Amino acid sequence: MSIPINLVRGRGVGSGRPRQDSLCLRGADSKPVKEEPLSQARLFPRSLEEGLGFEYAMFHNQVENRTVCILQGGPYLQGIPGFLHGGAIATMIDSTVGMCAVLTGGAVMTANLNINFRRPIPLCSVVVINSQLDKIEGRKLFVSCNVQSLDEKTLYSEATSLFVKLDPKKTSP
Numbered sequence: 001m002s003i004p005i006n007l008v009r010g011r012g013v014g015s016g017r018p019r020q021d022s023l024c025l026r027g028a029d030s031k032p033v034k035e036e037p038l039s040q041a042r043l044f045p046r047s048l049e050e051g052l053g054f055e056y057a058m059f060h061n062q063v064e065n066r067t068v069c070i071l072q073g074g075p076y077l078q079g080i081p082g083f084l085h086g087g088a089i090a091t092m093i094d095s096t097v098g099m100c101a102v103l104t105g106g107a108v109m110t111a112n113l114n115i116n117f118r119r120p121i122p123l124c125s126v127v128v129i130n131s132q133l134d135k136i137e138g139r140k141l142f143v144s145c146n147v148q149s150l151d152e153k154t155l156y157s158e159a160t161s162l163f164v165k166l167d168p169k170k171t172s173p
């Protein structure tokens with residue numbers, strides 16, 4: 001049986017660098033105080049020049065609540081020489097489990113993210129991030145993932161996460 005897989009986001013459409021045109025500033029009490037244009041805002045993983053940073057495409061399976069990300073981390077993402085920076089890996093894990101949570105639950109934010117780094121990821125290698133929704137409890141969505149080599153022989157990282165659906169009754173965020 002074929003499984004519907006929908007392309008969520010990938011380079012090659014428009015500039016490939018989505019813009020966020022306004023920013024809602026908040027005071028110390030987290031209440032919105034001002035709406036200002038911020039033309040330089042970019043989705044973080046799309047903020048580096050093509051080929052140098054986060055090169056990825058995501059696919060979402062609406063039936064199984066799974067999101068898969070194919071990632072190649074470019075030379076600007078180096079940590080230990082020759083390998084991806086852990087923060088870059090965390091960024092793409094957060095983005096992938098986040099996409100899974102957003103497409104399942106709507107407006108959510110990461111409340112908790114736990115990552116086990118098992119093996120270093122060689123710079124410029126292609127890896128697969130497999131994420132899946134594990135359960136929903138009220139406003140809480142639990143999503144887990146692993147990061148593997150394309151041939152699935154190497155497990156690079158594993159992560160669990162908690163996303164919380166934004167409560168429209170609360171002013172923040």
Ligand SMILES: CCCCCCCCCCCCCCCC(=O)SCCNC(=O)CCNC(=O)[C@H](O)C(C)(C)COP(=O)(O)OP(=O)(O)OC[C@H]1O[C@@H](n2cnc3c(N)ncnc32)[C@H](O)[C@@H]1OP(=O)(O)O
Binds near residue numbers: 008094102109139162
């Ligand atoms: C084609 C379609 C395109 C779609 C287009 C997509 C756009 C592209 C998206 C890409 C994906 C980006 C993925 C990046 C996503 C970020 O990186 S988000 C940025 C990082 N996260 C943050 O900054 C969040 C900061 N934290 C907060 O704002 C608030 O703490 C939260 C998370 C909104 C929760 O606040 P709240 O609504 O007041 O929640 P609260 O009532 O306190 O708690 C609700 C429940 O959650 C539990 N909880 C809350 N926090 C925690 C915690 N840290 N640990 C454990 N339990 C917790 C509570 O115990 C409570 O449990 P129950 O009592 O219900 O059992």
